[in-house]
Amino acid sequence: MFEMFKLNPRVRTVYVDLKISDIINLDFRKLIYIDGCYWKLNKISDYMPNKNQSTKVELIEWVEVGVLPAV
Numbered sequence: 001m002f003e004m005f006k007l008n009p010r011v012r013t014v015y016v017d018l019k020i021s022d023i024i025n026l027d028f029r030k031l032i033y034i035d036g037c038y039w040k041l042n043k044i045s046d047y048m049p050n051k052n053q054s055t056k057v058e059l060i061e062w063v064e065v066g067v068l069p070a071v
Contacts, residue, residue: 009061012039015054018047031062038062 012034031038039059047055 009063012059016057018055
């Protein structure tokens with residue numbers, strides 16, 4: 001993952017209508033497929049379950065750099 005960050009991946013901020021069940025089942029390890037690219041969830045901001053509004057979500061582009069042995 002550190003090798004991927006060295007390549008300077010793109011960061012995308014999107015607004016998503018998240019429900020309580022989405023937050024309960026949230027997994028930061030899962031990749032999200034949007035517009036032909038895979039993205040990794042980085043941050044969720046301004047989540048207010050009592051209001052019916054979109055939540056700010058920050059995604060980082062997932063770049064496959066190959067497999068490196070652990071040292």
